[in-house]
Amino acid sequence: MTIEWVHPGLLLIFGAWVIPFLKGPLKRVAMLAIPSAALIVCILMDQGTHGVVSVAGQKLVFGRVDDLSLIFSYVFSIIALVGMVYALHVDDDTQHVSALIYAGAALGVTFAGDFLSLYIFWELMAISSVFLVWRRRDRSAVAAGFRYLLVHVVGGLFLLAGIVIQWSQTGSFEFVDLEGSVGTVGWAFILVAFLVNAAVPPFSAWLPDAYPEATVTGAVFMTAFTTKSAVYCLIRGFPGTDLLIWLGAAMALYGVVYAVLENDARRLLAYHIISQVGYMVCGVGIGTELALNGASAHAFAHILYKALLFMGAGAVMQVTGRRKLTEMGGLYKTMPITLGLYMIGAFAISAVPLFSGFVSKSMIVSAAGEEHLSGIFLALTLASAGTFLHTGLKLPYYMFFGKDSGVRAQEPPRNMLVAMALAAVACTVIGVFPSLLYDHLPFDAERLDAHPGSAHGSWKTEYPAGQEAEYSPYTLGHVTATLGMLAFTAWGFFLLLKHLDPKPTISLDTDWFYRRGTGLVARLLGPLAHLERNFIGEIYESVIRRPVLGLAHLVGRFERTVVDRAVAAVGRWTQSLSGVLKTMASGHAQHYALIMAAGLLVLLALAVMSL
Amino acid sequence: MSFLERQLEDPVRFARIKRGFYVFLAVVIAAEIVLPLVFPGDPHHLGFESFPAFGSLYGLISCVAIIVLSKLIGVVWLMKREDHYDD
Numbered sequence: 001m002t003i004e005w006v007h008p009g010l011l012l013i014f015g016a017w018v019i020p021f022l023k024g025p026l027k028r029v030a031m032l033a034i035p036s037a038a039l040i041v042c043i044l045m046d047q048g049t050h051g052v053v054s055v056a057g058q059k060l061v062f063g064r065v066d067d068l069s070l071i072f073s074y075v076f077s078i079i080a081l082v083g084m085v086y087a088l089h090v091d092d093d094t095q096h097v098s099a100l101i102y103a104g105a106a107l108g109v110t111f112a113g114d115f116l117s118l119y120i121f122w123e124l125m126a127i128s129s130v131f132l133v134w135r136r137r138d139r140s141a142v143a144a145g146f147r148y149l150l151v152h153v154v155g156g157l158f159l160l161a162g163i164v165i166q167w168s169q170t171g172s173f174e175f176v177d178l179e180g181s182v183g184t185v186g187w188a189f190i191l192v193a194f195l196v197n198a199a200v201p202p203f204s205a206w207l208p209d210a211y212p213e214a215t216v217t218g219a220v221f222m223t224a225f226t227t228k229s230a231v232y233c234l235i236r237g238f239p240g241t242d243l244l245i246w247l248g249a250a251m252a253l254y255g256v257v258y259a260v261l262e263n264d265a266r267r268l269l270a271y272h273i274i275s276q277v278g279y280m281v282c283g284v285g286i287g288t289e290l291a292l293n294g295a296s297a298h299a300f301a302h303i304l305y306k307a308l309l310f311m312g313a314g315a316v317m318q319v320t321g322r323r324k325l326t327e328m329g330g331l332y333k334t335m336p337i338t339l340g341l342y343m344i345g346a347f348a349i350s351a352v353p354l355f356s357g358f359v360s361k362s363m364i365v366s367a368a369g370e371e372h373l374s375g376i377f378l379a380l381t382l383a384s385a386g387t388f389l390h391t392g393l394k395l396p397y398y399m400f401f402g403k404d405s406g407v408r409a410q411e412p413p414r415n416m417l418v419a420m421a422l423a424a425v426a427c428t429v430i431g432v433f434p435s436l437l438y439d440h441l442p443f444d445a446e447r448l449d450a451h452p453g454s455a456h457g458s459w460k461t462e463y464p465a466g467q468e469a470e471y472s473p474y475t476l477g478h479v480t481a482t483l484g485m486l487a488f489t490a491w492g493f494f495l496l497l498k499h500l501d502p503k504p505t506i507s508l509d510t511d512w513f514y515r516r517g518t519g520l521v522a523r524l525l526g527p528l529a530h531l532e533r534n535f536i537g538e539i540y541e542s543v544i545r546r547p548v549l550g551l552a553h554l555v556g557r558f559e560r561t562v563v564d565r566a567v568a569a570v571g572r573w574t575q576s577l578s579g580v581l582k583t584m585a586s587g588h589a590q591h592y593a594l595i596m597a598a599g600l601l602v603l604l605a606l607a608v609m610s611l
Numbered sequence: 612m613s614f615l616e617r618q619l620e621d622p623v624r625f626a627r628i629k630r631g632f633y634v635f636l637a638v639v640i641a642a643e644i645v646l647p648l649v650f651p652g653d654p655h656h657l658g659f660e661s662f663p664a665f666g667s668l669y670g671l672i673s674c675v676a677i678i679v680l681s682k683l684i685g686v687v688w689l690m691k692r693e694d695h696y697d698d
Contacts, residue, residue, distance in 0.1 A: 480643045483643075507691070
């Protein structure tokens with residue numbers, strides 16, 4: 001690795017360890033300086049291939065820097081910084097360190113040019129993020145953390161197996177468009193691993209299970225990295241895979257259905273992450289340059305507004321200690337700033353004109369229209385209405401307005417408000433000046449080079465002229481149609497309001513299979529277990545356990561006779577030596593000075609003699 | 612009492628807001644029907660997009676469909692008591 005190129009991910013991963021050694025204001029400075037440094041490194045970075053390391057004959061590429069990896073790296077480091085501002089008041093180094101490592105690992109995934117380095121950072125993401133759940137230190141949080149880890153370990157194994165199979169067939173670890181291997185086992189395994197992290201049903205239950213159980217500040221980081229780095233990997237490896245169109249559209253609707261039923265504020269938002277990532281997955285599946293640009297832009301916008309929404313719901317949770325909609329209401333009187341900032345996020349996710357979602361989501365929906373996919377177009381537009389219905393109407397209505405719960409809360413700590421304001425400004429600026437985002441989109445009349453033999457990250461124009469993504473969201477028809485859709489969704493909401501009252505329930509999801517299904521499996525496997533205890537148990541006893549115990553006995557005796565005595569002898573020797581030293585250590589300064597002077601004299605004598 | 616509180620708690624003012632909302636609905640749907648006739652040329656790739664007031668109608672239909680169908684699935688199948696996984 002050259003000195004000229006600094007990996008921003010490693011900067012976060014190693015920089016994070018400084019935080020536990022600092023105190024007070026210095027610690028807070030470091031918490032902001034480390035992600036800021038990563039952001040600056042990303043902005044100043046030159047395109048090309050950096051950080052190439054050869055390990056055991058394999059070339060690992062830690063820095064594939066091109067338009068696609070850059071746009072994801074910008075938003076990942078921005079949200080790491082915003083998240084740290086939000087967490088400034090938290091006195092828990094474990095959370096800060098794991099959040100920064102998590103962000104660093106996401107950057108590592110983004111810049112990985114080969115599957116091996118991708119795999120390392122992929123696993124690091126899972127391991128570091130689970131601490132953000134565990135550190136809530138609630139019984140339910142610990143259990144949810146373990147389920148989260150379980151799913152991601154299985155997903156990671158799929159990735160590893162896929163990589164190995166892919167390597168055995170192609171002889172290459174290069175992470176490029178897998179178009180050439182469509183339908184092979186390796187291709188399928190890698191796709192499944194990416195789908196697990198992107199929370200595509202039926203592999204999605206881990207997300208609404210774990211995110212609402214995370215700490216108030218930890219959840220903000222979680223909303224950003226895992227699913228969106230998976231979207232990045234899908235854009236890189238699986239553009240134009242038809243299956244993803246349908247999975248993505250189904251996903252967008254799935255999140256909406258569950259959000260109707262949900263009572264936990266942050267879980268409702270978590271279901272809407274699935275819904276929103278559905279748009280991106282769908283965009284990857286459509287695979288035209290407009291759709292892929294849309295998926296990238298939507299990931300960028302989504303990370304900012306979803307973090308803002310989680311920060312708003314987290315702020316309410318922080319000051320009231322409540323998380324269920326049935327227990328909230330009437331908070332607008334005492335938390336107007338939180339309400340205002342939350343609503344900016346809600347407008348952004350609902351694609352209200354002048355906010356970020358409007359300029360990013362519509363790219364994907366328009367791409368579906370351009371390809372004449374009417375079913376997909378209608379499904380995505382339906383999900384859009386559902387997004388506004390829940391995030392823009394239901395959640396704020398029951399959290400801030402609705403029946404007054406009698407809770408008298410105050411605004412959250414100032415750093416939380418500042419972090420929310422930063423995200424809110426970003427959402428609005430992108431909405432008002434979309435070209436700021438569009439200028440950085442990767443597929444500007446160019447398309448990712450699909451041929452593995454060529455240089456990393458080179459882009460090649462393959463599209464005929466006249467088909468460039470000269471996309472403009474602010475057309476008259478688009479604005480009026482969107483406003484009409486939103487306004488009449490709001491009308492429908494108020495008409496059906498009494499049917500929307502949240503109920504104190506939870507909803508079944510595919511996590512049932514590993515929360516309850518295991519009991520069923522155990523019952524089915526009962527006879528097998530019996531066999532195991534009697535037959536295999538006997539074999540185990542005589543083949544493994546007894547020899548191992550015998551060996552352990554021998555080792556124990558060696559330990560007692562030889563090692564123990566040696567240790568005791570060293571101890572005795574040290575003790576007698578310290579007896580001697582004790583007499584020298586009188587505690588009088590003049591004695592020490594005398595000894596030092598004597599030593600100096602001896603040194604001088606030696607020096608003179610050697611001359 | 613804050614500005615927002617006054618608007619929502621006072622029945623007279625609240626009724627005014629409600630009226631304003633209905634006027635807004637009317638304006639929006641009128642704009643969606645009239646404006647494409649006055650300024651044609653918006654690119655439409657799918658036939659139903661040029662249906663008059665497609666956005667408004669589809670928004671209302673979507674909203675009702677989502678609430679009714681989700682509630683149905685929820686009540687029949689998915690919604691369980693909060694201690695469902697606890698035993």
